[in-house]
Amino acid sequence: MQWTSFVQKAQSFIDPANFTLPTLSSDRNPSKASLFRQQFRLPDSQNPLQEITAELILPIPHTSSPSHGESNRPFVERPGNRYAGRLHLSERFICFSTQPTSFAPSASLGASTHWAGQTNGTGPSGNGFTIPLCCIRRVERLNSLSHVFSLALTTWNGALGKQSPDFVPQRFTIQLAGSRQACERFCDGLKKGLRECMKEIENLRVVVNDCYSEYLLSGAKSKAQNGETTEQRQPPDAGLGMIFRYPGDARKLRDRSKMRLWGEYFRENGRNATIIRQPTFHKLIRVGLPNRLRGEIWEVTSGSLYLRLRSPKLYAETLSKFSGQESLAIDEIEKDLNRSLPEYAGFQSEEGIGRLRRVLTAYSWTNAEIGYCQAMNIVVAALLMFVSQYQPWN
Numbered sequence: 001m002q003w004t005s006f007v008q009k010a011q012s013f014i015d016p017a018n019f020t021l022p023t024l025s026s027d028r029n030p031s032k033a034s035l036f037r038q039q040f041r042l043p044d045s046q047n048p049l050q051e052i053t054a055e056l057i058l059p060i061p062h063t064s065s066p067s068h069g070e071s072n073r074p075f076v077e078r079p080g081n082r083y084a085g086r087l088h089l090s091e092r093f094i095c096f097s098t099q100p101t102s103f104a105p106s107a108s109l110g111a112s113t114h115w116a117g118q119t120n121g122t123g124p125s126g127n128g129f130t131i132p133l134c135c136i137r138r139v140e141r142l143n144s145l146s147h148v149f150s151l152a153l154t155t156w157n158g159a160l161g162k163q164s165p166d167f168v169p170q171r172f173t174i175q176l177a178g179s180r181q182a183c184e185r186f187c188d189g190l191k192k193g194l195r196e197c198m199k200e201i202e203n204l205r206v207v208v209n210d211c212y213s214e215y216l217l218s219g220a221k222s223k224a225q226n227g228e229t230t231e232q233r234q235p236p237d238a239g240l241g242m243i244f245r246y247p248g249d250a251r252k253l254r255d256r257s258k259m260r261l262w263g264e265y266f267r268e269n270g271r272n273a274t275i276i277r278q279p280t281f282h283k284l285i286r287v288g289l290p291n292r293l294r295g296e297i298w299e300v301t302s303g304s305l306y307l308r309l310r311s312p313k314l315y316a317e318t319l320s321k322f323s324g325q326e327s328l329a330i331d332e333i334e335k336d337l338n339r340s341l342p343e344y345a346g347f348q349s350e351e352g353i354g355r356l357r358r359v360l361t362a363y364s365w366t367n368a369e370i371g372y373c374q375a376m377n378i379v380v381a382a383l384l385m386f387v388s389q390y391q392p393w394n
Contacts, residue, residue, distance in 0.1 A: 041303025048103040054087035061268040096128035134200035149176035213271035237388035240346035295387030329364035329371035
């Protein structure tokens with residue numbers, strides 16, 4: 001056992017009610033809502049509304065080859081991996097984690113910070129998912145034992161654009177474990193949230209269309225009914241590296257192999273806003289990310305994607321609103337633009353410098369209290385090699 005883990009356990013035994021997660025914030029006693037948002041990487045507007053013990057049941061991957069004699073049978077969803085944990089509901093998200101945390105009013109602070117210890121490589125949110133309610137297409141109550149609440153959730157994963165003939169919607173089952181009143185209360189909250197988030201589907205369509213995983217799985221080319229290939233879809237922006245090459249040797253980094261593995265994972269477990277975290281997800285991250293997916297995975301794991309989902313056009317609207325205006329921060333930005341990773345070809349061109357200028361300028365207007373400070377240009381420049389200008393701004 002590591003020494004830090006031993007100290008944390010000792011502190012929790014001494015005073016479990018006051019055991020808190022070490023944080024950079026001056027607030028040494030964070031609220032349960034704050035801990036909830038930290039664990040699932042949610043926006044500041046989200047609060048824990050409902051939670052219940054549950055079991056996540058995933059179907060056997062569709063890519064699994066059928067056994068002998070099953071190839072001609074119609075597809076029947078069979079249960080695959082099962083995960084026991086806690087199911088949480090906020091205003092706009094439904095979250096599941098195998099980390100045994102609780103943010104209910106009756107829970108102790110120690111129960112809410114349990115994930116601060118060892119997570120066995122899964123991170124604070126553990127195995128599970130963080131799915132915006134606007135991503136859920138259908139919820140069905142399954143016929144099961146009278147004392148078991150089983151919900152089948154179908155998402156919009158891969159269904160917002162053109163669908164291939166062999167398209168299979170993402171569908172998984174959640175079994176709620178609790179009293180009938182608790183299950184009914186959770187379902188009522190879920191129903192209300194789904195109704196309120198229906199209006200955000202168009203935002204979801206805009207954000208998902210810019211994700212490289214959608215392009216990867218939909219295919220660069222689509223075939224018409226007569227078998228002829230239609231026009232090729234242009235890949236979404238995945239950073240300056242697409243134009244000026246990514247840092248490092250792609251062959252040594254085995255980018256092609258990593259891309260193939262991530263493609264298989266996306267097909268079986270959803271992608272971008274609807275991805276489900278299984279042990280393979282954390283393993284693939286530790287192995288390394290392919291350059292063209294790096295920005296998207298960063299967005300998902302940091303929670304930045306959920307901020308962009310709420311206002312996908314805010315970046316462009318901010319630039320348009322303050323176009324032509326001057327400020328002290330903009331003067332400082334102009335001084336540092338040509339000092340931003342000058343060894344990289346992308347920042348020796350107007351394309352790279354223009355992207356960097358726009359991101360820093362938009363941020364300075366949005367967060368006027370900070371505006372701009374030195375080294376922000378270096379951080380943003382490093383991000384822009386792998387992400388579009390819309391991503392680091394959030």
